Amino acid sequence: MEALFLSRLQFAAATIFHFLFVPLTLGLSIMIAIMETRYAKTGDEVYLKMTRFWGKIFLINFAVGIVTGITLEFQFGTNWSRYSAFVGDIFGSLLAIEATAAFFLESTFIGIWIFGWKKLSAKAHAVVMWMVAGASTLSALWILTANAWMQHPVGYVLRNGRAELSSFVEVITQEFAILEILHTLSAAYILSAFFVMGISAYHLLKKQHVDFFTRSFRIALTFGLIFSIFEVAEGHLHGADLAKKQPAKLAAMESHWETGPNAPVYMFALPDEANEKNAIEILPLPGALSLLATHSTDGIVKGLKDIPKDERPPVLINFASFKTMVALGMYFVLMTVIGFLKRNRLTESPGYLKLMLYSIPLPYVAIELGWVLAEVGRQPWIVYGVMKTSEAFSPLAPSQVLTSLIAFILIYGLLGAIGYYLIIKHAKKGPELAK
Amino acid sequence: MLLQDIWFFLWGLLWAVYFITDGFDLGIGSLMPFLGKDEDSRKVMVTAMGPLWDGNEVWLLTAGGVTFAAFPKVYAVMFSTLYSPLMIILFALILRGVSLEFRGHIDSPGWKKLWDTCLFLGSLLPAILFGAAFANIFRGIPFDQTAVFQGNLFTLLNPYGLLGGILFLLLFLIHGANWLAIKSDGDLHRRAINTGKVLWPILLAVAVIFLGATYVSTPLYNNYFNSPALFLVVLITVLALLGIRVFLGSNSPGKAWVASALTIVGATFFGVIGLYPNMYPSIINPIYNLTAHNASSTPLTLKIMLTVAVIFVPIVLIYQFWAYMLFKGKITKDDLNYEEGY
Numbered sequence: 001m002e003a004l005f006l007s008r009l010q011f012a013a014a015t016i017f018h019f020l021f022v023p024l025t026l027g028l029s030i031m032i033a034i035m036e037t038r039y040a041k042t043g044d045e046v047y048l049k050m051t052r053f054w055g056k057i058f059l060i061n062f063a064v065g066i067v068t069g070i071t072l073e074f075q076f077g078t079n080w081s082r083y084s085a086f087v088g089d090i091f092g093s094l095l096a097i098e099a100t101a102a103f104f105l106e107s108t109f110i111g112i113w114i115f116g117w118k119k120l121s122a123k124a125h126a127v128v129m130w131m132v133a134g135a136s137t138l139s140a141l142w143i144l145t146a147n148a149w150m151q152h153p154v155g156y157v158l159r160n161g162r163a164e165l166s167s168f169v170e171v172i173t174q175e176f177a178i179l180e181i182l183h184t185l186s187a188a189y190i191l192s193a194f195f196v197m198g199i200s201a202y203h204l205l206k207k208q209h210v211d212f213f214t215r216s217f218r219i220a221l222t223f224g225l226i227f228s229i230f231e232v233a234e235g236h237l238h239g240a241d242l243a244k245k246q247p248a249k250l251a252a253m254e255s256h257w258e259t260g261p262n263a264p265v266y267m268f269a270l271p272d273e274a275n276e277k278n279a280i281e282i283l284p285l286p287g288a289l290s291l292l293a294t295h296s297t298d299g300i301v302k303g304l305k306d307i308p309k310d311e312r313p314p315v316l317i318n319f320a321s322f323k324t325m326v327a328l329g330m331y332f333v334l335m336t337v338i339g340f341l342k343r344n345r346l347t348e349s350p351g352y353l354k355l356m357l358y359s360i361p362l363p364y365v366a367i368e369l370g371w372v373l374a375e376v377g378r379q380p381w382i383v384y385g386v387m388k389t390s391e392a393f394s395p396l397a398p399s400q401v402l403t404s405l406i407a408f409i410l411i412y413g414l415l416g417a418i419g420y421y422l423i424i425k426h427a428k429k430g431p432e433l434a435k
Numbered sequence: 436m437l438l439q440d441i442w443f444f445l446w447g448l449l450w451a452v453y454f455i456t457d458g459f460d461l462g463i464g465s466l467m468p469f470l471g472k473d474e475d476s477r478k479v480m481v482t483a484m485g486p487l488w489d490g491n492e493v494w495l496l497t498a499g500g501v502t503f504a505a506f507p508k509v510y511a512v513m514f515s516t517l518y519s520p521l522m523i524i525l526f527a528l529i530l531r532g533v534s535l536e537f538r539g540h541i542d543s544p545g546w547k548k549l550w551d552t553c554l555f556l557g558s559l560l561p562a563i564l565f566g567a568a569f570a571n572i573f574r575g576i577p578f579d580q581t582a583v584f585q586g587n588l589f590t591l592l593n594p595y596g597l598l599g600g601i602l603f604l605l606l607f608l609i610h611g612a613n614w615l616a617i618k619s620d621g622d623l624h625r626r627a628i629n630t631g632k633v634l635w636p637i638l639l640a641v642a643v644i645f646l647g648a649t650y651v652s653t654p655l656y657n658n659y660f661n662s663p664a665l666f667l668v669v670l671i672t673v674l675a676l677l678g679i680r681v682f683l684g685s686n687s688p689g690k691a692w693v694a695s696a697l698t699i700v701g702a703t704f705f706g707v708i709g710l711y712p713n714m715y716p717s718i719i720n721p722i723y724n725l726t727a728h729n730a731s732s733t734p735l736t737l738k739i740m741l742t743v744a745v746i747f748v749p750i751v752l753i754y755q756f757w758a759y760m761l762f763k764g765k766i767t768k769d770d771l772n773y774e775e776g777y
Contacts, residue, residue, distance in 0.1 A: 052774060059775055063536035066489065067529040073499055074525055077514025081582065084514075088507020089732040093740055096500035099493060100747045108490035108751075108758050114775045115486040119761055162507075164733045394515035395583045404522045411526055415533055422540050 004393045006401035007079040010408060012375075014071045016368055017412045021065030021419075023367055026140060026185065027192020028058050029133035031219055036126040050216055051129075053431040054196065055113075057423050062110065064419045068412070073099075079401065083382055083392035086162045090155070090171060091146050098142035105135035137185070144184055148177035150383050151374070152245045163386065176245060179238040180374075186231040187370060190332050191363035193224030197339065198360035199427045201353040204346050209430050218343055225336040232329055236292065243293035246384060247302040249377035252313045253322035254289055256303050263289035263301035268323070271315040276305050313379045321369040321376070328366040335359060436728065438737040442505040443714070443727040445744060447707030449501055453494035454565075454603075454703055455610070455696040460488040462611015464531060464558025465604070467551055470615065470630065474544075476623050477551060479766055481535055481777040483618040486762045488535065490755055492528070504740050508730035509714045516576055516584035520568055520591060524561045531557030535777045562607045563600040567591055570599020573653045573706055575718030585719070595652040602645050605638040606702065609679060610695040616688035618766050624688075631683045631691065642676060642702075655709025665708055672701025 032054050039047035073095065076084050084092070109131040116125060149155075155170030156163045165171070200217035203209050242250040250256070255269040257277050267283035287297035294301070304312055335356065342349045382389040463480050471477035503510040514521060530553040538550035574595050577585040584590075592600075609631050616627035646669075649655050659665045678694035710716070714730060717723035731737065770776070 056775060059536060060540070063533050067532035070492075070496065070528055071525055073496055073503075074514060074521055077499075077503065077510045078518050078521055079515070081511035081515035084503060084511040085508050088503055088510060089736045092500070092503035092505075092507050092510065092732065093736050093743075096497065096504035096740060097743050099497040099500040100743060100751065103493045103496055104490060104747075104751045104755070107493045108755055111486035111489050112758055112761065115482075115770065115773060116761060117773060118769045165736050165739075168735070168739050394511075394518075395581060396515060396518055400518055404518075407522070407526060411529065415529070418537065419533070422537065426540075 001398055001402065003396045003398050003401050004390055006398055006405055007393045007396070008389065010079060010401060010405045011075055013405070013408055013412070014068065014075060015375075016371065017408075017416065018065065018068040018072060019368065019371060020364060020416065021061050021068065022136075022140075023188035023191040023363075024061050024195055025058070025065050026133075026136050026188040027190075027223065028054060028061070028195070029129060029136055030189075031192060031196060031223065032058055033126065033129040033133050034219060035216075036122075036129050040122040040126040046212060046215065049431045050212060053212075053426075054216070057199075057426050059110075059114065060419055060422050060426070064415055066107070071408075079394050079396070080382075080392050081394040083387065086387055086392070087150075087383060088162075089165045090149060090153075090163055093165070093168075094142050094146040094149070094171070098139055098146075102135050102139035102142060106132055106139060109135065140185060140188075141181055144181045145172055145177040147374070148174060148180045151180070151378055152176040153383050153386055158386070163383070176241065179234070179241055182234050183231070183238050183370075186227040186234060187363070187367045189223050189227040190231060191367055193220040193227070193336070194332070194356070194359055194363045196220035197224060198357050201346075201356040202428070203430055205350055205353045205357070207347060210347060212431055214346060217339075217346060221336060221339045221343060224332065225340050228329070228332040228336045232333060235326070235329060240293050240295070243299075243301060246378065248304070248307045248311060248313055249318070249373075250293065251302055251304045251307065252315045252318040252377055253373060254301075255315055255319045256289060256301060257305050259300060259303040259306045261290055261298045261300050262287045263293070263299075263303075265289045265292065269319060271319065273315055311380060313377050318373055318377045321373040325366045325369040325373065328362055328369075331359075332363065332366075436731075436734070438734055438741070439727045439731045440712075441741065442501075442731065442737055443707075443711060446498070446501055446505065446714075447704060449494060449498040450707070451700045451703040453491075453498050454607075454699045456491035456494055457488065458562075458607045458699055459611045459614040459692070460484045460491055461531075461558040461562045462607035462609070463615055464554050464611075465562055465608055466611055466615070466630065467555045467558075470612075470623065470626055471551065474547065477547070478771055478777075479619050479623055480615060481538065481554070482766050482770055483615050485535070485777050487758065489532075490758060492532070495528075501740070505732055505737060506714060506725075506727065506730045507732060509725045512578065512582045512725060513572075513715050515582065516578050517568055517591075518584070519588040520564045524564050527557045527560040527564075529557070530554070531561075539777050559604070562604045566603025567596040567600035569603075569706060571596045572715060573599075573649065573655055573710060575653070575716045577718050579717065579719050579723050595648050598641065598645055598648055602638075602641050602702070605634055605641055606695065606699050609634050609638060610692065610699060613679075613683075613688050613692035613695050617692060618764075620765050628683055628686065628688060631679065635680045635683065639676065639680075649709070653709070655706065658709055658711055668701060668704050668708060672698055672705060675701055 032051055035047050035054065036051040038044065039051060109128050113125065113128045113132060116128065120128065149171055152174065153163065154174050155165065155167035157166045197217050197220045200213040200220070203213045204217065255266060255271045255278055256263055264284035264286045265288035266281050268280070269278045269282065270280040272279040289301050290297050290299040293299060304315065338352060339356070342352055346353065378384055380388050380390065382392045463484050467477060467480060471480050502513070534550040534554035534557060538547050568591070571591050577590065612627045612630040616624055616631070619627060675694045675697035679691050679698060682691035682694055712726045712728055713724050714727055715725040
């Protein structure tokens with residue numbers, strides 16, 4: 001096994017793990033800020049209890065998210081040094097700005113939130129959580145802009161053997177970044193909503209702390225409903241944009257081989273990459289791909305056959321990730337609409353509650369598959385159309401990378417297990433009754 | 436070019452601020468087995484760093500991020516050649532961070548002992564390795580144009596590297612003890628002050644040896660001999676170092692902490708000024724040296740980053756200073772009793 005493969009595995013493991021925790025931080029911080037603001041405004045102690053119950057879970061999740069983030073900043077340099085030297089002018093600045101503008105804010109204010117209860121008024125303490133929520137959102141903006149640049153590089157010139165910045169404004173305002181940001185944030189909010197709804201459902205099924213968890217459920221439901229619907233619409237725009245900006249990814253995720261109009265969407269396909277076709281095609285919707293990608297069934301969608309073999313991403317993993325993610329996205333709409341209809345009689349809907357409890361992991365699956373598509377769909381490029389992944393890795397001994405990879409798997413595995421154990425323990429226990 | 440020199444200085448400054456902030460966190464963490472004789476003491480120690488450690492740690496991310504943004508070649512070569520120590524530092528910092536959060540969630544001595552051990556190792560290892568890494572940078576790293584590190588982890592633990600590691604550790608231990616003395620009272624306060632008094636002569640000796648070893652093992656003094664006014668930095672650092680002992684003697688931990696902070700800043704700049712214009716020199720051949728002038732980003736990027744820094748760093752300093760002020764003074768029973776606390 002060579003350093004490139006191991007470094008790719010390691011980056012994937014580190015990022016996928018980090019992203020188990022980030023979306024919940026993004027969404028739950030907002031929900032807790034809403035709860036705490038309601039407490040500050042109304043003095044209703046139930047909202048304070050909600051703040052502290054969900055807050056405790058939030059902090060466990062936040063801690064693991066933060067520490068696993070350090071890994072990523074280091075990892076561009078440690079394992080992708082050639083990439084770093086090539087794109088530092090652009091990518092490096094975005095990361096540095098993320099640290100200066102967002103990480104500081106987030107990390108400073110979370111400390112104030114944890115330890116500042118008695119030192120600040122209720123209103124001021126609520127503002128502190130808004131700062132944490134705002135800061136994590138700001139952080140997402142910068143890192144997703146950086147990733148968007150990898151997917152669709154703009155505002156640069158190739159000079160002196162590297163990508164050099166020519167327009168910072170172009171980099172930070174490009175449409176791809178905006179679509180990616182909206183998509184990822186919405187996904188995070190859906191995940192957070194289902195997390196809160198699922199845990200609330202657990203208690204509602206047992207008919208304990210009914211008022212408490214009905215309120216929690218409904219705050220999360222609003223979030224989940226709005227963003228599930230938004231995500232489907234926005235996801236379509238984001239996918240359609242790929243037809244122009246990443247045709248190879250679009251072709252792979254739809255397992256689309258032949259360039260042409262009236263391109264179909266397959267509900268299921270099994271690609272036969274060696275023979276440049278699909279071995280199995282189930283339920284083709286004629287013209288649907290052209291329609292989705294170009295808003296016209298006559299629109300021409302590029303097929304994999306017209307993309308040079310050494311520029312094609314792997315097909316099955318991208319196709320499977322994409323279709324599963326979309327199916328789950330539809331499921332989230334369905335479940336939140338049902339929830340909205342049942343919002344006043346949740347305890348009388350045990351079937352729905354049970355489904356919601358078991359649905360907690362599903363947005364996690366969807367969001368990680370989304371990232372798999374984003375990153376594996378970009379292969380073989382690390383910067384689409386500009387630099388190949390195979391040219392980007394650090395000249396390390398495979399044994400070094402294997403050692404660190406094993407260490408990551410072990411340490412992250414343990415931390416993840418312990419972290420989730422603590423979260424589940426707190427979730428099941430529920431809020432303190434009297435204080 | 437002036438922009439590159441400005442960024443070289445800012446880069447040094449960011450490392451210095453990281454060392455004086457997270458330095459006391461790493462110091463307290465490393466003192467856990469020695470000063471944390473019972474759960475009450477340990478609770479005070481983690482609460483002393485509690486509200487501040489995470490914001491402090493971000494200075495490291497900013498220093499790394501700025502290295503990437505302003506000097507991408509340095510970031511690329513430094514981080515890949517220092518792979519092993521950086522991975523250890525990384526895992527240590529990960530353990531440090533989760534230990535603080537996890538330790539309070541289960542009320543069992545075994546559970547707390549597990550995380551306090553992780554906290555100790557997660558603080559001790561970075562303290563030593565940062566010192567060793569920087570000492571090796573001063574000395575020169577064995578790499579050439581292939582940017583492949585010639586050697587392994589033990590290559591970095593040469594006598595000068597080890598000396599740098601011990602120096603940093605002692606600086607952080609004293610800086611941490613000073614902070615703990617500020618935040619605690621009673622027996623723990625007394626023991627924290629004593630720790631500083633006991634470690635100080637060792638620090639003094641190691642500092643003197645380090646200054647001499649730097650002359651022998653590195654070219655750092657060249658800049659100083661060329662511009663002798665720069666020796667002022669060394670003088671201020673030495674005075675600060677002496678000040679630590681004076682203020683510990685007069686039971687003024689606040690002033691002692693300022694003195695240890697100044698010592699750390701001075702030591703950092705002693706190294707950074709001596710390095711200039713090198714940022715990542717090669718011990719194999721100076722033609723491979725990465726400098727502020729051959730490894731930087733474009734002027735456009737440096738300008739944009741400078742604008743961002745000029746706007747945001749003061750803002751950060753203001754709200755971090757506010758956070759420090761919010762939590763000033765001795766730790767109270769209230770501070771120790773938050774559900775969300777450590």
